[in-house]
Amino acid sequence: MKESQLKNIIEAALMAADTALNIDRLLQLFEHDEEKPSRDQIKEVIKTLQQECEGRGVELKRVASGYRYQTLADVQPWVVRLWQEKPPRYTRALLETLSLIVYRQPITRGEIEEVRGVSVSSNIIKTLLEREWIKVVGHKEVPGRPALYGSTKQFLDYFNLKTLNELPSLSELADLDQEHPELDLGTPEDSDSQAQLGVVTDSGEIEIVGPSQTRH
Amino acid sequence: MKESQLKNIIEAALMAADTALNIDRLLQLFEHDEEKPSRDQIKEVIKTLQQECEGRGVELKRVASGYRYQTLADVQPWVVRLWQEKPPRYTRALLETLSLIVYRQPITRGEIEEVRGVSVSSNIIKTLLEREWIKVVGHKEVPGRPALYGSTKQFLDYFNLKTLNELPSLSELADLDQEHPELDLGTPEDSDSQAQLGVVTDSGEIEIVGPSQTRH
């Protein structure tokens, strides 16, 4: 197969598909051919196609589940007028719940409520599940065996991300001990020793240890 | 608006839309802009975009209702494999209907429903007719003159049968039933007598007589 033909097939397939396609899926298109392209060849073609998008209104983007052509954010204000309905807006409650699930997965609903200080409506969880942004990844072995939620590939796809590492990092918790050894909590009486928060963060994967984090 | 931006917007819109867009529709995208492009400008941009497709896997095609990007015929054999699902499976309802038509032909839909105890969806009959496994062999002379269905040569071909006589006979089925009333009736492996079927067939044209045909 000529390289130009290979390129055309892959371009057309990526444009015609309604989901992102990964290399495996693209390789399958050629499984009946005598002369199958190699994985590297396909990657090479994708690189070329990505370059060809430069300066255009669409890009060939790599997201979690593969590659997809999508319109650029620059042209969005005009393109969005093709559709009558407005894209859905999500409430703060939903976004906060989503953030907790994404950054603290696997997490139970109760644990989300603990951090947010309010109950999480079933509707929010339902919406997130229906959108397939979250899924039940297991159950916590405590009374009631509550579901543990985690994020999905679809969530990453939807937010144009390849991996969780691309998410904004959680702001670091100020270490009360170090920064304010004699913290004045604004009270008449000083408190000279603080709770050990013992929080260790790094962007993406978040591990939290310490007495205040007794989520198991 | 710069021409490059105009081009990008139109390219993105045409690619994102799931239908063809005509010039009017494209003009509408800019109705909130201070500086609206002219009809001619849009036509010009479309011409440029069409040229840019040369040698690629997609083309910007003018169809009756407007312009749309579509994959080139050359790449279709590969692109269609994206949708190549496993062949669907037939439902039990369809198989039962088919078997009644084969064993009890000529039979009306009403008669099939009588035996099955449930109504037969039009879809099932349509599918069987489209598959050319059954055909209308006549009409019953009762009110409404319902169609009488029979099996076809294609049906025999598909199942590698020379004649319907090669089908296991009704009595065989009945015997099995009696011998193993507790069984859910596995399929008989081969059939060497079909005398009791009372079916006189020659492939294609079917005449049926016999005690099992007392459906009124």
Add this chain to the structure above:
Amino acid sequence: MTDNENTFQDNLQGELPFAVVKGEPMTVPPEDLYIPPDALEIFLDAFEGPLDLLLYLIKRQNLDILSLPVFQITQQYMSYIELMKEIRLELAAEYLVMAAMLAEIKSRLLLPRPVEEDDEDDPRAELIRRLQEYERFKKVAEEINEIPRMHRDTFGVSVIQAEYQHERPQPTVGLKDVIAAFQEVMQRAKMFASHHIDREPLSVRERMSRILTMLNVEDFVEFNRFYNVEEGRSGVIVTFLAMLELIKEHVIELVQSEPYAPIYIKPAVKGPVEEELL
């Protein structure tokens, strides 16, 4: 504690400093903190809970959480709760829990401190930890909201396929499947048929006539009297089916004066319908 309450009331009346911000006493709440009572509900809706409200109160005064003047914030928070109570707003439990927590902190601050205090029990530290924790996720949620999102900021490209007669794969069927289907349907049909043929002596049609005959004699017959125990289960079923059939044809009616009272059958119309059936 009465002291507290007095202070609290005073604050509401604006006679004492409302808050002390960076050492400066404030006697009037900042304007953006003023909530007309009837807007409270909307106001509450604007917050994602008590932590969010507390964060708001802190932000409005440009305070660092870490130097949180728990005392003043507590006053402020409590005054909101008080306001909510005044207009008898159904208070979200979470807000009240937070109020209790703040009240606890306040009371501790006013009491002499025990020498050995367990850090983990310090409600102030706990509150600050929770506020910080919540704030992180509040922030990151806002950031996530800014990420270009499909259908809002970007759109998938969906190019139409060229005309192409692509053969849809047809399901494959084995002859065995067809035969098995036939056996199944015949078996079912047999069961179906036996109800009609074997129980001929108790035909529904005939039973319908009998019911109507009974109703010819008496206008109003108790439901149970139509059922004859000696006929067994099948007899009961046939009678019941006959009744349902008659009801469907609007020939008879069921009457019940009150729940669990005896059910009576009476003819719906008299005359021609019965004759037709008989």
